[in-house]
Amino acid sequence: MDIIIRNARISDKENLKDVAVKDGKIIKIEENIAEKASEEIDADGRVLIPGLVESHIHMDKALIADRLPNRSGTLAEAIKVTAELKPTFTKEDVEERATKVLMMLIQHGITHIRTHSEFDPSQGFTGFETILKLKEKFKNVVDIQVVAFPQEGIFKTPGTEKMMYEAMEMGADAVGGIPYNDAPANEHIDLVFEIAKKYNRPLDFHQDFKDGPEGMTIEYLCEKTIKEGYEGRVSVGHLTSLGAIERERLLPIIELMRKAQINVMSLPATDLHLGGRNDEYNVRRGITPIRALRDGGVNVCISTNNIRNAFTPYGNGDLMQTAMLAIPVGHLGGADDIETVLSMITVNPAKAIGITEYGLEAGKNADMVLLDTKKVKDAIIDIPERLYVIKNGKITVKTEKKIQYNFAV
Template sequence: MDLLIRNARLEDGQPLQDVAIDDGKISQVSEDIQGQATEEIDADGRVLIPGFVESHVHLDKALISDRRPNKSGTLQEAITVTAEIKPTFTKEDVYERARRVLDMIVAHGVTAIRSHAEFDPAQGFTGFDTILDLKEEYKNLVDIQVVAFPQEGIFKAPGTEKMMYEAMEKGADVVGGIPYNDAPANEHIDLIFEIAKKYDKDIDLHQDFSDEADNISIEYLCKKTIDEGYQGRVTVGHFTALHALPDEKLYPIIELMKEANINVISLPPTDLHLGARHDEYNVRRAITPIRKFRDSGLNVSISTNNIRNAFTPYGNGDILQSAMLAIPTAHLGGADDIVTVLPMITKNPAQAIGLKGYGIEKGKQADMVLLDTKVVKDAIIDIPTRLYVIKNGRITVKTTKEIEIFR
């Protein structure tokens, strides 16, 4: 054995388990594994979980909030000010900022990332190419999927359609899109499917991001997904507009989403910051209706989106903070609800982004995090220290702390 973790808490109310790792894979999970390993960790009853999955993040435009602040706090100003400064980004600039954010994210226990990387005729492929380079540089610390993302739209920004195909040839893993920021939205969706089918890639869209549900394209997207045989291969992020629908309009859409097997990623840090900016009183939360989606059987995840830019002027790369934020805002704090939140940053996003060999079982990839808490249901609300992060069977992060209280 290369690594042996003893006395780990995998489930509440169940005996502690030992987890053996060999050649990057989990070779055994059971009580009291006999033998020795090159390296051993005594978990002492602490919680061991699969690595966190950051399923929707923007590495290329992180840490720029001080360059051109979003004074109104609206989505439109965020898009505008970011578009103005993106042409000033250099490869060195994107590399330095994205690397700082990756180090934050990795230290907080994330072992897989899906990053939307932008390009357009004004800035070229500067940011996109840099994220592709970092995918290779960080491959021993975190798996990175790169999404070809046309933030400024495709038809609105002539020349972007050609760049979409170039991005796929350069090595993009996923085809991204943003129907609500292009016109017409349905033709935008059609083009995304055309590209995805050409390269046999999954689709991940910034979908229906608004306070109102008066101009949504989700129904067209679902029907297109079904017609193209892409069930399970389409993910939508943000998707806040549906919070504005009454149940009699919402649930038929949910049934259509279930038929299309659409994955949903809620982004509370950004959506709470940008949403309902024009409400003068009784201000809405304006986030994805997580509970209703979850209860209907849709695959729902939580992610961070942006870190310290015009869309989200805060964040430290800790996905547990995003999950914790979702608990009160989406009414997920009840005894039966809180246990459903940890899967929204582990196995649910792993399914959404198509990770293979994910989980703590024999034969699975040895990507795990040991948390400084002894109760699984408290894994989020404790916001525990990530004591060990293990990637491909190798310890990549070790955190030690010493607290002394003087009375």
């Protein structure tokens, strides 16, 4: 064996297990494995989870908050100031910032990433080409999917439609869309489906990102998904408008989403920051209804979205912190709720972005994280240190925890 992790907690309802790894795969998960390994790790009852999955992030426009601040904190100003900054980006600039973000993510246990990378006639493919380069450069330590994302719209930004096809030819893994920032929205959806079908790629939308329900296109998107036979291959981020409608209207939409197998990426750090800016009292949370979606059978994920830019002026790449934020804001702290949150940053996003051979099972890829906590149910609320990160059967991150108390009691 290459690695054996001994005495690991995989379930709070089962005994401690040993996990054996060879040639990048999990070979055995058993009690007291007799074989020896080149590297043996004593988990001492600590929790072992599959690698964290960051399913919606923008690496190419991270770490720019101090260049042109969003002083109003609104989505409109975030789009405006970022559009002004993008033409100033160089490939060297994007590579430096995106690399810093990758290092943040990797050290916090991320083993898979889906990143939206944008382009338009004003900036060209500067950021997009750089992110594709980093995908290749970091392939041995993290798997990266790149979404071709038209942030400034397609129809309202002439020349972008042609660039969408060019981006797919360059190697984009998914087709992005943003119907709320283009017109007409339904034709925007139709066009990106056309592109996705041409290249047999999944779709990932920035969807219905408003405080209120006006202009929602999620129902049209669901119907289009079913019509095109794309069930399970369409994801949506934000979807905050869905939280602004009454239950009588909400539940049929959720059922339609379940039928279309739409994946939802909730982005609480961004949505809380930008949402409800015009509310003078009883300010809305501005979060998609995570519990109702989950209970309605929709695959729900939690993701970061942005780090330290006009959309989200904070963040350190720790998906556990984002999941912890989602617990109170999404009313996920109940005894039956809190245990469902870990799956929203592991198995749920893995399913959403089409990761195969994923999970803590014999025969799966050895992508794992050992946490400094001893209960699976506390894996989020402890925001524990990632003691070991293992990718493709190799240790990529090791954290040595040293605490020294300089007081007496």
